[in-house]
Structure formats: C-alpha cells, structure tokens
Amino acid sequence: MSTQAYYTLGRSGLRVSRLSLGTMTFGTEWGWGADKAAAQRLFDAYLDAGGNFIDTADVYTGGTSEQWLGDFVAARKARDQVVLATKFTFNLDPLANPNAGGNGRKNILRAVEDSLKRLGTDYIDLYYLHTWDMITQPEEVMRTLDDLVRAGKIRHIGLSDVPAWYAARAQTLAEWRGWEPVTALQLQYSLAERNLEHEYSQLATGLGMGITAWSPLASGLLSGKYRSDGSGAGRLEAMRDSPNPVFRKFTERNWAIVAELEKVANEIDQSMAAVALNWVANRPGVGSVIVGATSPEQLNGNLRALDFTIPAELLARLNAASAPETPFPYYFFDSSMQGMMYGGATVGDKPAGYTSPVLVSGSGAGVS
C-alpha cells in the first residue's frame, strides 16, 4: 500500500488510509471467511503495510468480528494508531426484542455499549448507522449520535446503505442545529455496481461526506477467479443459492465487465483485483475503499492497488464497459438537456478551473 497516502475523511480532520481493512471475513459463522489465526494474519499484514482504517459491524459473524478485532488491537497495543469503524442497526437478540435492532435511540444506546465491550475500547472512531430501518426519523438518529460524540463514546458519525434523501436531510439537520455532521457514507461501489453515481457522488462531495466503498471486488467476482462456465471457488460460489441480491453477481452484464477488466489488467501487467480496487479508489467522492480478503496472499496483492496509475485510454474502456443505465430523472441532467436550457451552451462549457460554489470537495485532499 502507499502507506503514507491518507485522506481526511469528509470535512473532518480524521486521517484515514485510502485502503481500509474490511473484517466481515473475521469468523466462519456465515459459511465463508477466516478462522482466528488467519484473521490475525490479515490484521497484522494490514498494519505492517501501514494501514490505519478498519471496518467492522456488531452484526458481522454474530459479534465475532468485533471481538477478534478487539483482541488483535490489544495484542499489538494499537488502539491509538488505528481508526476503528463499527455499525449498529441489526438485531442480535435471540428473544425477538424489537428495540434490540433498528435505528431508534434505545437501540443505538444499547448497541454502542455492546460494541465497546466486544472491541475492548472506551471509544469508537467512526460509528455508522448500518442501514435505514424505514421508521426512525433522522432527527432521532442524529441527535442521539451527537449525544454520543459529546459523551466521548464515539468520535465521528457515518451512514451506510441509506437513501440519498435521508443522508441529505440528516446532514442538513446537523448543519442547521449545530450537531456533529455526517463524516462518511458507506455504500456498495465497484465496476459491477455503479448505481450510486446517480445521486451519491455529488451528495458526498457537495455535503462533505467521504464515501467508503464496500464490496469493491463485487464479493470477489472482479478478482477474475470465477468463470462463466461455473468454475471458481470462494464466497460467491458458497452463496450461489442465497436470496440476498448482493451475491447475485453471475450475470451476462458482469461477465462482460470481467472480460474487459481482464484485458486491461493484462495490458498493464497488474492483477484484475488491483485494477478494480484502483478504479474505485479514484472515483469522485471516494475517501477509502474497504478491502476484503480471506488470506494474507489476497490481501497483500490487493494492498498494492494504489501503486500504479491506470492510463486514461484504459480507464475510458473500463468506464464504458461498466457504465450503469441512466434511469429517470437522471437522463434529464445530461448535456443535451442542459443545452436546451442554456441556448446551446452546455454544463461542460464552464471555464477551465471553474469550481461550483455548491459542490466543494468532500473526500478531502490527499495528505502525504
């Protein structure tokens, strides 16, 4: 990894590695992942490479991920050095208690204490709402998280897997009420999943939230190890029959993206995984890419993803092969529609160096 490459996340002063370590693979409870010895090797390899940003969630492997992460951080006496991110929303209570999940105040205040215990720490650097519960108002969530910042239990606030309008409202409330703002937006982003570009790239850069990109290899698809003839072993094969759409990656569209990625990777003599990670890391608004691995070999290769530049012509080919469809209303925002508003001038006609007064950079400048 480019060990000195840190970004400041969102508009905060928090410096995070551009490649963070995902720990959803810590534990084998979900039918894939790494045992404790392998997980410790992943953790050590990441820190040895200079990384400081680690992502987990209370729900990952039923709490094992947080627990092991806490053990590994303690073993290396690394608490001060690492930026620990975790999440609440999902319900781990076997007693079907509706308030032991979701985004209401009662659950947030319960969840944070449980995470602190499992992680063996007295503060969390970045605390995410994991996903929208379709019930709790942003006022309740943001006020509760602001209280936690003031109480010293968390340092920064993040939102994961929420509608763009929800994140925009949460951020605007925080700005106008003097609450701690949202620093990070965690979303699925890869060459195989670019739908966030319709809303979230501008949301993040405009409102000062760094995107932290999950499943940047589309759960392993973009490593190139799966083939359309059905060969290839790993998480996607293990989860082939899962109803979860996250694991439904074996589609004609995705095979075409994999084919173009393979050609591009061969032309610059890089692994497909490294090229796919490099592509995400350099997209607008992306503060950090959350790298997942089940072996140190995978991880060490992936951590070299920022050591090269993808030439512009090859980047254009990757962009074209992976371009998402543009649904309504977004096709109204392309240059031909804009031209109809401005008498033939398009939004692309801004003078060189022009910066929109609304869209200021949110993912932060690189600090080296």
Ligand SMILES: NC(=O)c1ccc[n+]([C@@H]2O[C@H](COP(=O)([O-])OP(=O)(O)OC[C@H]3O[C@@H](n4cnc5c(N)ncnc54)[C@H](OP(=O)(O)O)[C@@H]3O)[C@@H](O)[C@H]2O)c1
């Ligand atoms: N907020 C959310 O809702 C959300 C959701 C999902 C994930 N996340 C976060 O994002 C992190 C990363 O997600 P992810 O694990 O899905 O990322 P990913 O990069 O899309 O997939 C990682 C998996 O791909 C395979 N792989 C990785 N590198 C490889 C290589 N070089 N060669 C061959 N196979 C390789 C490994 O699985 P196998 O060895 O099993 O094939 C690895 O576990 C998670 O740990 C978690 O922290 C967040």
